Structure formats: C-alpha cells, structure tokens
Amino acid sequence: MDAETGRAGRVPGGRTARRRRVHLDGVRGHCVPAGRSADEAFGAKVARDVSPATVQRQAFDQLRAFATADEPLAPFTTYKLGGPAAVFAVPRDERELARVGEVARATGLAVLVVGRGSNMLVADSGFPGIAVSLAAMGDWIEFQDTVVRAGAAVALPVLARRCSAAGLIGFEWAVGVPGTLGGAVRMNAGGHGSDIAASLIGVHLYDLQRAQRAWVPVDRLGLRFRGSALADHQVVLDARVQLTHGDPVESEAALTEIVRWRREHQPGGQNAGSVFVNPIPGELPAAVLIDRLGLRGYRVGGACVSDKHANFIQAEHGATAADVRAVMTFVREQVRVHTGFDLRSEVRLVGFADVMDDVAEHTEGVSW
Incomplete structure (x- = not known):
C-alpha cells in the first residue's frame, strides 16, 4: 500500500510535478487502440513470430528510448565477467519502469534488476531477458530528522558516510558493503553485527507483473538472514531507515575501523x-x-x-x-x-x- 493513500495504486497517468531529488528527462505517453491494453496490443505483434531473437528484438524496439541491445553486463558486476543482456533498460522515471513491465508481460522475457552487481555472477552466454538499472531514477538521499529516505540505486558506502556526516548513527556497518540500497533490502545485507533489517522502516515497491506501486512496511518483506520474500518482478524503488542522533566524530571512527578490518581480512x-x-x-x-x-x-x-x-x-x-x-x-x-x-x-x-x-x-x- 502507498504510505499516503493507504492503498496500492497504479503509476499515475498524468505528468507529475518535477521534484529536485528525481532525475527526469520527460514522461512519454504510450497510445494503444481503444479497448485494448498496452500488453494486448504489443502481445498481438509478438505472437506472430515467437523465435527468441525476434522477441528480444521486438522488446528492444518498444524500449529503445531508454534501452540498448546486447549490452555487456560484465562492467556492471564486481566479478567483471559474463555476457550481454539481450535488452538493457535504464528507465528515467516510474512511467518508463512501468513500460518495462508492460513489455516483459507481453513477451514473457525475464527481468533482472542490476545494481552494482556485487552479489551476481552472469553466465558467459549472458542474460536473454531485460536487465534494468535504476541508476537514472534512484540515486538520491533525503534526511528528515532521524529518518533517512533514499533511492534504491544509492551505493551503501555513500549512504553510510552521508548518514555519519549528518550526525546519524546505526548505519556504519554498510560502509564496507559494495552494493546498493535496493540490493541490500532484497538480500537483507549486513555485517559487523547489524543488517538492513535493524533500521529499515519500509520500502516503496513496483510490481512489474501487477503494474502496481505500493508502500510495504518492513514486517511484510519476509527479511531473514541474507534473504527476503521479494520476487524478481518486485522492484525496490526507495527505502526509509530509522537511525538515531550521535557523535559524527565517533561515527567516522567506526567507519574507518570497519574499512580497516575489511582490508585486513578480505581480499x-x-x-x-x-x-x-x-x-x-x-x-x-x-x-x-x-x-x-x-x-x-x-x-x-x-x-x-x-x-x-x-x-x-x-x-x-x-x-x-x-x-x-x-x-x-x-x-x-x-x-x-x-x-x-x-x-x-x-x-x-x-x-x-x-x-x-x-x-x-x-x-x-x-x-x-
């Protein structure tokens, strides 16, 4: 459910006001014949030729405004290995993310959300579906007293240092985890005696299958040791964490110690x-x-x-x-x-x- 309305909702149909923290390059409308959904209109085209290469090409054609074809995934992972994604989409706003969902439903192609790729190994043959990066729409941070809200693409070390500098403690553990906030929620990342579940309030999700956006509190996410109940089609848009006021100097010292320990004990x-x-x-x-x-x-x-x-x-x-x-x-x-x-x-x-x-x-x- 959405935090403001108390219910799940579809992505708004109209153009929304520009907000400073969001990186928007415009919103595109997608016209379909009266009485037919976007899925039905595009799905009818796909049905005429079901060869994988043709389906991938048609999917790219529908997303080419913010996507590339046969994009190497190795640079997006810490292993620096693996082949290309058939389609690599970088949506700039939720409307474009919704469009990814429409195309995925119509084609049956799998969707893979790629953050910093710090817990991912891509096959040498690549990924035959639609890989999605939220870098263009999810790299922002907001502070509201002791509550921190941030986009899913924010790097954990960056968020840890920003919180520390703001005099907020409880997130220092994340400085040594080379992932994103969205990935941390998905796998309940942690270390040094803590994890994301310890401070998480909840997240905004976008469900690509249901075409719905919702606010989901932490107790509904099924977080467990290095795992969650999130499915591949459920995309973390942003998260809110509850921290406490503390001494920035002591917090900075804790960050330094965590980085030192990791360099000493991990390759x-x-x-x-x-x-x-x-x-x-x-x-x-x-x-x-x-x-x-x-x-x-x-x-x-x-x-x-x-x-x-x-x-x-x-x-x-x-x-x-x-x-x-x-x-x-x-x-x-x-x-x-x-x-x-x-x-x-x-x-x-x-x-x-x-x-x-x-x-x-x-x-x-x-x-x-």
Missing part, C-alpha cells in the same frame, strides 16, 4: 564477497567449513578459492564465469559430502541453464 580484486551464507548465523561461518577441508587455493581455470578468505572466490585474468561456477559447485559438494551442511549461495547465478539445486531461494513475492 580485493574481482569477487562477489562471501559466496556462501553462513549455515549457522553467528555460530558457524561457511569459511570455517571450507577451511577445514583445505580448499583455500582450489582452482579451476582463472578462478580460485581465495588464500586470504576461504568464503571468497577470486576471478583472475583470463577467468570465465564458467570457471567461477565450477569452483562454487565443487566447494559446495565437498562441504555437503564431508560435513553434511548444504551451503546456500549468496551469489545470484544469472543466465545459467542448470542452476545448482537450492543454490538460491525462490519466492512468489510479498503481498499487500
């Missing part, structure tokens, strides 16, 4: 951070299980288990996404066989034809 380079979720949060780290099996340094091609942290898989020069996937598969199987723990991945596998069983949790999404 740099091309990786996606911790690969597997800790099987017993707070008690048994996945890295300990991997370490006990002597798997540091295990290698396939250009990918290897880090010598510095056993729950990191590094991609070195010449590595492929298939190499990283092979290391993940081997490590997971060894841990399962020798310890009985079936590790769940924190890394989302995109575009792979045969995703490992239970490598990621699937959800029908949150309801409102």
Whole structure:
C-alpha cells in the first residue's frame, strides 16, 4: 500500500510535478487502440513470430528510448565477467519502469534488476531477458530528522558516510558493503553485527507483473538472514531507515575501523564477497567449513578459492564465469559430502541453464 493513500495504486497517468531529488528527462505517453491494453496490443505483434531473437528484438524496439541491445553486463558486476543482456533498460522515471513491465508481460522475457552487481555472477552466454538499472531514477538521499529516505540505486558506502556526516548513527556497518540500497533490502545485507533489517522502516515497491506501486512496511518483506520474500518482478524503488542522533566524530571512527578490518581480512580484486551464507548465523561461518577441508587455493581455470578468505572466490585474468561456477559447485559438494551442511549461495547465478539445486531461494513475492 502507498504510505499516503493507504492503498496500492497504479503509476499515475498524468505528468507529475518535477521534484529536485528525481532525475527526469520527460514522461512519454504510450497510445494503444481503444479497448485494448498496452500488453494486448504489443502481445498481438509478438505472437506472430515467437523465435527468441525476434522477441528480444521486438522488446528492444518498444524500449529503445531508454534501452540498448546486447549490452555487456560484465562492467556492471564486481566479478567483471559474463555476457550481454539481450535488452538493457535504464528507465528515467516510474512511467518508463512501468513500460518495462508492460513489455516483459507481453513477451514473457525475464527481468533482472542490476545494481552494482556485487552479489551476481552472469553466465558467459549472458542474460536473454531485460536487465534494468535504476541508476537514472534512484540515486538520491533525503534526511528528515532521524529518518533517512533514499533511492534504491544509492551505493551503501555513500549512504553510510552521508548518514555519519549528518550526525546519524546505526548505519556504519554498510560502509564496507559494495552494493546498493535496493540490493541490500532484497538480500537483507549486513555485517559487523547489524543488517538492513535493524533500521529499515519500509520500502516503496513496483510490481512489474501487477503494474502496481505500493508502500510495504518492513514486517511484510519476509527479511531473514541474507534473504527476503521479494520476487524478481518486485522492484525496490526507495527505502526509509530509522537511525538515531550521535557523535559524527565517533561515527567516522567506526567507519574507518570497519574499512580497516575489511582490508585486513578480505581480499580485493574481482569477487562477489562471501559466496556462501553462513549455515549457522553467528555460530558457524561457511569459511570455517571450507577451511577445514583445505580448499583455500582450489582452482579451476582463472578462478580460485581465495588464500586470504576461504568464503571468497577470486576471478583472475583470463577467468570465465564458467570457471567461477565450477569452483562454487565443487566447494559446495565437498562441504555437503564431508560435513553434511548444504551451503546456500549468496551469489545470484544469472543466465545459467542448470542452476545448482537450492543454490538460491525462490519466492512468489510479498503481498499487500
């Protein structure tokens, strides 16, 4: 439901007032024949030729005002690996995001929201659907006393430092997480004794399947350790967090210490951070299980288990996404066989034809 109206609503039909924090380049209307929805009008065209390449091309044609075709996804991930997205859309406002939903429903193409790609591995063959970046519409921050509201594309380290500078404490943990606010909500990101759930009030979501925008409070998001109930078609637009007043100097010192600790204990380079979720949060780290099996340094091609942290898989020069996937598969199987723990991945596998069983949790999404 929307916080102001108390009910779910569709994206407004008219042009809205320009707000300073939103980056708008204009709003486009989309005309369809009387009595037919945009989905029906476009879907009728798609139905005439169902070859994947044709469907992808038609989808791009419908979104070309703010999209590119065959856009490499590797630069949008911290692994710097993987092939292109068939369509890469960068909507500038909610109307254009709604248009992505219309085209996805009409074509049946999958949608992938891409933030900073810090927990994502894209297959070498790429992603055959519509990848969406909210960078043009979700990179803003507002302060209202101790409540902070920010767009989904805001980088967590930036938000952590902005909050600290404003004399607000409780978000320092995020300075070492190289993701976005939207991604943090989706996976309940955390570290150093805290997570997004500790301060989150709620989020505005846009449901691409239902064509609805709604305010969803934190207790409806199904947040759990490194996971949530959000489905792929449910896009986080913005989030509100509740912090407290504090000493900016002490907060800055905490930020510095977190950054120092991470540099000392975690590797740099091309990786996606911790690969597997800790099987017993707070008690048994996945890295300990991997370490006990002597798997540091295990290698396939250009990918290897880090010598510095056993729950990191590094991609070195010449590595492929298939190499990283092979290391993940081997490590997971060894841990399962020798310890009985079936590790769940924190890394989302995109575009792979045969995703490992239970490598990621699937959800029908949150309801409102």
